[in-house]
Amino acid sequence: MSEYLDKAFTPAKLGNLQLKNRIIKAATYEGKTPDGVPGELLQTFHKEVVAGGVAMTTIGYCTTEADGRINDQMMWLHEGVRPQLTSMIRELKTVSPDVTVSGQMTHCGNFSKIRKMQRLKRPLGPSKAFNMLGAASGAPFAGAMTIKDIDYLVQTYRDAALLMKDVGFDAAEIHFGHGYGLSQFISPRTNKRTDEYGGSLENRMRLPLRVLEAVKTAVGDGFPIMGKMNMTDGVGDGIHLEEAIEIAAMFDSGGIDALICSGGTSPFNPMVYFRGDSLAVGLIEQQTNPIAKLGLKLIGSKMFKDYPYYELYFLEDAKKIRDRVDCQMVYIGGCTELESLETVMKEGFDFVQLGRPLIKDPNYVINAMADGNYKNGCTHCNLCASLIEAPGGIRCPLNE
Ligand SMILES: Cc1cc2nc3c(=O)[nH]c(=O)nc-3n(C[C@H](O)[C@H](O)[C@H](O)COP(=O)(O)O)c2cc1C
Numbered sequence: 558m559s560e561y562l563d564k565a566f567t568p569a570k571l572g573n574l575q576l577k578n579r580i581i582k583a584a585t586y587e588g589k590t591p592d593g594v595p596g597e598l599l600q601t602f603h604k605e606v607v608a609g610g611v612a613m614t615t616i617g618y619c620t621t622e623a624d625g626r627i628n629d630q631m632m633w634l635h636e637g638v639r640p641q642l643t644s645m646i647r648e649l650k651t652v653s654p655d656v657t658v659s660g661q662m663t664h665c666g667n668f669s670k671i672r673k674m675q676r677l678k679r680p681l682g683p684s685k686a687f688n689m690l691g692a693a694s695g696a697p698f699a700g701a702m703t704i705k706d707i708d709y710l711v712q713t714y715r716d717a718a719l720l721m722k723d724v725g726f727d728a729a730e731i732h733f734g735h736g737y738g739l740s741q742f743i744s745p746r747t748n749k750r751t752d753e754y755g756g757s758l759e760n761r762m763r764l765p766l767r768v769l770e771a772v773k774t775a776v777g778d779g780f781p782i783m784g785k786m787n788m789t790d791g792v793g794d795g796i797h798l799e800e801a802i803e804i805a806a807m808f809d810s811g812g813i814d815a816l817i818c819s820g821g822t823s824p825f826n827p828m829v830y831f832r833g834d835s836l837a838v839g840l841i842e843q844q845t846n847p848i849a850k851l852g853l854k855l856i857g858s859k860m861f862k863d864y865p866y867y868e869l870y871f872l873e874d875a876k877k878i879r880d881r882v883d884c885q886m887v888y889i890g891g892c893t894e895l896e897s898l899e900t901v902m903k904e905g906f907d908f909v910q911l912g913r914p915l916i917k918d919p920n921y922v923i924n925a926m927a928d929g930n931y932k933n934g935c936t937h938c939n940l941c942a943s944l945i946e947a948p949g950g951i952r953c954p955l956n957e
């Protein structure tokens with residue numbers, strides 16, 4: 558095994574947390590929490606990933622409050638799921654005592670499919686907006702958050718982080734990207750505010766940095782906080798690399814332990830972070846709401862633009878951020894082949910997050926360690942991603 562592949566499979570510290578190697582399962586919302594409850598389905602999925610040798614698995618898309626969900630099957634971090642989360646993390650550590658577990662804290666902000674929300678009347682973001690996702694379920698509008706709403710949101714992140722630490726998570730990842738709630742504040746495309754939370758980059762970063770500070774203060778030093786951010790929104794009036802480099806520097810100064818640099822926005826241009834075959838085909842097939850199905854047929858090709866897949870599609874941009882910050886860097890995006898893993902390590906990234914390669918082969922790590930000619934086999938057809946709302950959630954149909 559080469560020096561750099563060897564590096565990928567040897568222990569390293571994420572902040573103050575010891576990891577047995579440098580491979581982390583990326584957050585991939587799995588659609589395996591029926592009625593928002595993390596039970597057997599989710600546990601079985603992550604047990605397989607853990608048994609396959611990753612150093613850390615990530616429970617994707619855990620929202621910080623009920624109204625942060627995009628659909629009513631998503632889990633939100635609250636006391637009601639404390640027993641299930643505690644037992645799931647205990648079970649995962651039974652499979653592999655030295656595995657670590659992270660959770661992605663997120664909030665949908667201004668787009669949700671949920672018609673009847675719990676606390677709010679309609680989804681809220683930085684500014685009034687059209688809630689494209691909610692149009693088919695009869696909730697087409699999103700409102701603008703008041704200062705009280707902003708303060709409340711910060712509190713939900715703090716409380717969620719404390720709960721995560723309490724139930725046994727080892728680390729957390731804050732989702733600052735992909736067009737979700739905090740990303741909507743960072744992006745000039747969605748943030749049209751004229752108060753201290755909008756306008757200049759400093760103002761647009763005020764809420765994300767408040768969230769980071771609240772979470773870090775709540776959990777303390779032994780519990781690393783990663784941040785997933787956009788290097789581009791993939792839309793003309795959104796953020797681009799130059800501004801993203803400054804955003805990364807601000808997170809770095811704000812005390813983030815590690816950055817995961819991605820791009821694209823779920824509601825406007827998700828193929829930036831997926832690459833490969835369009836999600837439209839699978840989503841149209843899976844959609845049960847006739848209005849949403851028609852909508853997808855009409856706007857599918859506009860929303861899911863053509864972004865051909867190539868290995869390490871975020872590497873060149875991520876290197877520019879690596880050069881600007883002191884915090885640790887976690888590479889994400891198209892690290893399917895072993896040569897790519899080797900390159901990422903050679904380029905000085907501390908860790909790598911794998912999404913689809915681990916959906917295709919949960920045993921990626923043990924297989925790659927045993928065979929220098931290992932091939933993963935993921936074709937980037939993205940069918941797994943079109944199954945997130947299908948019964949039973951995601952799977953790789955190529956494995957059947
Ligand atoms: C099924 C599926 C679900 C995803 N869900 C999330 C999510 O909940 N949060 C997130 O930040 N990214 C999500 N992603 C994006 C991945 O985390 C990752 O950024 C992307 O798949 C690129 O990495 P890869 O080439 O290793 O798959 C998802 C991807 C897939 C395939």
Ligand code: SF4
Binds near residue numbers: 916917937939952954
């Ligand atoms: S369905 Fe399988 S092959 Fe297709 S992108 Fe997902 S993991 Fe890869």
